[in-house]
Amino acid sequence: MENKLKLAVIDPFMQGGTDIPGKTKWIPIKPSTDGALVLGMMRWIFDNEKFDGKFLECPNEEAAKAIGFKSYTNATHLVIVDEKHPNNRKFLKPEDLGLEGEEFFVIDKKTGKPELNSKASAGNLLYNGEVQGKTGTIKVATSLYLLKQGVERHSIDEYAEICGISANQIAEIAKEFTSHGHKVAVDTLGGTNSVNALPFTVALWILPALMGAYNMKGGMAGNGPSFKAFADGPKYDLAAFEGQIKPSGVKISREQFHYENTTEYKNKVAQGKKPYPSKLPWHTNGMSLDGQAMFSALNKYPYQCKILVNCFANPIYGTPSLYQEAMLEELKKTSNIPLIISVDIVMGETTAYADYIVPDTSIYEQWAMVPVRANINTKMTAVRYPIIEPMTPKVGSNNQPISMETYLIEVAKKIGMPGFGDNAIKDADGKMWPLNTREDYFIKAIANMAYDGDAVNGITEEDDKITGLDSIPSDWQAAIKPDELFVVKNIIAKGGRFEADTNYHDGEFMKYGDPVKVCFYSENLANSRNSITGAYNEGAPVWTPETLADGTLVDKAYPSEEYPFRVCSSKAKLRGVSMLNNCPTLQVLSDTNYIEINASDAKELGLNDGQEVMVETPSNKAKGVLKVRQGVARGSLGISFGYGKWEYGSKDTTIDGKVITGESLRATGIASNPLALIDNSVKGKYGLSEVITGTHNRNGIRAKIVPLS
Numbered sequence: 001m002e003n004k005l006k007l008a009v010i011d012p013f014m015q016g017g018t019d020i021p022g023k024t025k026w027i028p029i030k031p032s033t034d035g036a037l038v039l040g041m042m043r044w045i046f047d048n049e050k051f052d053g054k055f056l057e058c059p060n061e062e063a064a065k066a067i068g069f070k071s072y073t074n075a076t077h078l079v080i081v082d083e084k085h086p087n088n089r090k091f092l093k094p095e096d097l098g099l100e101g102e103e104f105f106v107i108d109k110k111t112g113k114p115e116l117n118s119k120a121s122a123g124n125l126l127y128n129g130e131v132q133g134k135t136g137t138i139k140v141a142t143s144l145y146l147l148k149q150g151v152e153r154h155s156i157d158e159y160a161e162i163c164g165i166s167a168n169q170i171a172e173i174a175k176e177f178t179s180h181g182h183k184v185a186v187d188t189l190g191g192t193n194s195v196n197a198l199p200f201t202v203a204l205w206i207l208p209a210l211m212g213a214y215n216m217k218g219g220m221a222g223n224g225p226s227f228k229a230f231a232d233g234p235k236y237d238l239a240a241f242e243g244q245i246k247p248s249g250v251k252i253s254r255e256q257f258h259y260e261n262t263t264e265y266k267n268k269v270a271q272g273k274k275p276y277p278s279k280l281p282w283h284t285n286g287m288s289l290d291g292q293a294m295f296s297a298l299n300k301y302p303y304q305c306k307i308l309v310n311c312f313a314n315p316i317y318g319t320p321s322l323y324q325e326a327m328l329e330e331l332k333k334t335s336n337i338p339l340i341i342s343v344d345i346v347m348g349e350t351t352a353y354a355d356y357i358v359p360d361t362s363i364y365e366q367w368a369m370v371p372v373r374a375n376i377n378t379k380m381t382a383v384r385y386p387i388i389e390p391m392t393p394k395v396g397s398n399n400q401p402i403s404m405e406t407y408l409i410e411v412a413k414k415i416g417m418p419g420f421g422d423n424a425i426k427d428a429d430g431k432m433w434p435l436n437t438r439e440d441y442f443i444k445a446i447a448n449m450a451y452d453g454d455a456v457n458g459i460t461e462e463d464d465k466i467t468g469l470d471s472i473p474s475d476w477q478a479a480i481k482p483d484e485l486f487v488v489k490n491i492i493a494k495g496g497r498f499e500a501d502t503n504y505h506d507g508e509f510m511k512y513g514d515p516v517k518v519c520f521y522s523e524n525l526a527n528s529r530n531s532i533t534g535a536y537n538e539g540a541p542v543w544t545p546e547t548l549a550d551g552t553l554v555d556k557a558y559p560s561e562e563y564p565f566r567v568c569s570s571k572a573k574l575r576g577v578s579m580l581n582n583c584p585t586l587q588v589l590s591d592t593n594y595i596e597i598n599a600s601d602a603k604e605l606g607l608n609d610g611q612e613v614m615v616e617t618p619s620n621k622a623k624g625v626l627k628v629r630q631g632v633a634r635g636s637l638g639i640s641f642g643y644g645k646w647e648y649g650s651k652d653t654t655i656d657g658k659v660i661t662g663e664s665l666r667a668t669g670i671a672s673n674p675l676a677l678i679d680n681s682v683k684g685k686y687g688l689s690e691v692i693t694g695t696h697n698r699n700g701i702r703a704k705i706v707p708l709s
């Protein structure tokens with residue numbers, strides 16, 4: 001926290017970094033009300049006209065560049081808001097005016113008339129009126145007008161009441177946020193894990209766009225780029241191979257696909273039936289939804305999962321509401337999932353249900369290429385390589401240590417899949433190389449990195465000896481050409497390839513920030529529907545309270561009179577998703593977690609620090625120990641993630657007649673995910689989730705406390 005930097009932390013729980021006087025501010029809002037706070041800030045910004053109007057008027061990239069910005073928005077783009085028009089809820093396009101083209105329209109600030117966004121230098125920001133179409137007048141409004149209209153559905157006082165803070169706090173944050181030009185930024189993670197997360201997330205990314213902050217030094221920066229590794233690189237093509245079959249069809253997780261395009265919907269319409277609701281929600285804007293894939297598998301919907309292969313994941317522990325009796329009964333049925341294979345380094349909560357377990361390697365035995373994260377703005381790719389010989393058994397035609405990669409290679413070769421075996425990988429000269437071991441793949445990826453752009457130097461003799469790379473295994477050397485070896489070893493010795501950290505900006509612009517178009521209104525969202533109710537989704541963010549999939553308010557289904565608390569998850573510094581609760585040193589430093597509660601709430605209920613209680617939700621219950629402290633928002637219960645495991649080597653396991661003794665310290669504490677709500681408004685077994693994105697009910701779980709002592 002150097003110089004003039006200030007930080008506002010919006011979190012129901014005070015954690016590290018939120019207690020520096022004059023530099024940081026902790027705002028203890030209620031769980032799952034983040035969207036109300038951001039929209040409240042926007043309300044203050046609109047009321048006081050503190051947005052950067054000159055920037056927002058830019059209807060295209062060139063106009064924004066001309067006034068010193070490296071991003072633009074669709075704030076001025078016109079949206080059809082005419083229910084009688086066939087393209088209602090969509091952007092006004094040339095075809096709507098009897099013209100050709102795919103561009104957008106704005107109201108030109110100079111002429112006051114409709115103009116293509118590519119031809120105008122500035123557009124009207126808050127136009128709401130009519131334009132002449134090819135068959136008559138069309139009602140239209142700008143994206144910014146629609147955003148502002150949605151924000152103004154509630155006052156700042158109302159937003160503050162929703163959050164459980166004062167209106168002055170919202171105004172104070174908004175004022176500070178708009179007092180530094182484009183040198184402002186936002187970030188989030190845990191707050192997006194609730195069943196009303198999408199409007200909050202969209203609003204949060206719009207917030208800095210109101211100030212023109214994207215790709216600006218001191219503002220919002222995206223990830224820096226990575227070096228080519230698993231790609232058609234300068235040395236080896238690791239992206240394509242002869243006979244390659246690319247994924248196609250509908251994902252079992254029901255993501256990135258509209259219910260209205262399914263055979264289920266079309267058959268219902270053809271039979272004259274009401275097409276809504278679907279059996280389970282379709283998450284049109286979801287991505288990488290492993291938890292939703294599990295719900296689909298349990299319901300055999302939209303189709304059956306015949307083989308479930310689990311690796312680098314533990315959905316039974318990590319997915320809210322999945323570890324509940326109703327869900328587990330379906331998981332055990334082979335009629336639902338005939339075969340479960342789990343690749344794991346431990347007997348994890350999910351692995352315990354597997355028919356076959358494939359031992360995997362730990363981080364000290366693995367290869368991996370780690371791409372750029374959001375907090376790094378320069379070009380880099382980190383490398384993980386085995387520092388010890390894998391302790392897993394050797395198997396297969398090449399006598400390799402069993403691991404996820406070895407398993408995949410051996411199975412692929414056994415069933416004759418293309419892209420594996422002796423002639424699998426093509427180099428830049430057209431020569432074919434084998435893919436029989438994991439080194440055949442990963443070391444070639446490092447070679448691609450080393451020669452991406454200007455090649456790195458070869459390793460020095462001193463570094464070669466110090467790192468022990470002067471005696472690498474022969475199969476490492478055989479994986480690449482001899483003249484590439486010393487360059488590759490230099491990458492390994494350095495832990496990756498890293499651009500100098502001074503290269504993150506170019507004047508007032510971020511060096512690697514591609515021109516960004518920030519959408520204040522999303523045509524994609526506005527034309528997608530809730531597959532349970534059939535209602536259209538909002539195109540611009542508005543305050544959206546938590547609901548079940550059928551639109552029933554969570555607070556109506558589970559009134560606060562019965563469930564006065566909201567459970568919220570956090571991550572403790574000394575415990576995480578994996579590899580930490582089996583560390584003896586960390587077990588000593590932080591042997592358990594607690595049910596954290598605000599001191600005033602505890603006093604009102606007559607509860608004490610260290611008291612054993614039962615947390616009961618509408619779907620489950622669990623025992624835990626109270627931790628009473630001021631650093632918790634009123635009405636909130638904090639449970640840190642990573643504790644409360646029931647497998648993971650915490651109990652004795654018998655393998656081939658041999659008892660592997662468990663360590664009970666791995667099972668201390670309480671887990672919040674099994675407490676999450678099941679959504680009984682849908683037909684199948686389904687954990688409460690946001691309908692649009694599939695985000696789980698990780699935060700905001702309704703609960704009550706029952707004393708046990």
